[in-house]
Amino acid sequence: MARQLTSGDLRTPITFFGYEPIQGPEPGEQEKETLHYCFCEIYASSQKDLEILKTVNAKESITINIRDPLMDYIPDRKHFAEIGHYRYTGKVWNIVEVRPDAQSLGFINIVLAVV
Numbered sequence: 001m002a003r004q005l006t007s008g009d010l011r012t013p014i015t016f017f018g019y020e021p022i023q024g025p026e027p028g029e030q031e032k033e034t035l036h037y038c039f040c041e042i043y044a045s046s047q048k049d050l051e052i053l054k055t056v057n058a059k060e061s062i063t064i065n066i067r068d069p070l071m072d073y074i075p076d077r078k079h080f081a082e083i084g085h086y087r088y089t090g091k092v093w094n095i096v097e098v099r100p101d102a103q104s105l106g107f108i109n110i111v112l113a114v115v
Contacts, residue, residue, distance in 0.1 A: 009041045010038070010039040010040055010066065011039060012039060012040050012041070012085050013040075013084035013085075014038060014039070014081055015037050015081065016073065016075065016079050016080070016081050017033065017035055017081075018033065018079050019032055019080070020032040036069060036072070038066050038069065039066070040065060040066045042063075045061050045111065049061070049111045052096060052097050053111065056094070056113055058114065058115055059113075060091070061111065061112065063111050065107050065110075068100070068108045075095055077094075078095075081093040091114050092114070093114060094115055095112060096113050097109075
């Protein structure tokens with residue numbers, strides 16, 4: 001039987017944000033705004049996730065579970081994430097895939113990668 005995810009499993013803080021172009025003549029991007037802040041469960045990417053990650057040339061990858069924020073925030077592949085845990089300090093994660101958690105209603109899986 002598959003393990004049921006509960007809110008008590010969500011212990012690691014994560015912040016989702018977006019970038020916008022810098023205003024002015026210089027090229028580049030600056031951090032826009034925090035789109036969503038919540039807690040997540042981090043686990044190693046499954047074989048299915050690893051197949052998806054082959055298309056993005058990932059240096060490092062993880063999969064997370066978060067409570068589904070419904071219409072408050074809809075994760076998008078254009079967004080980025082920072083994880084508030086010492087093992088992930090200084091890394092900006094790209095969202096590679098978002099899908100509903102098959103075993104736990106009310107939660108979503110997000111595949112993240114550093115590219």
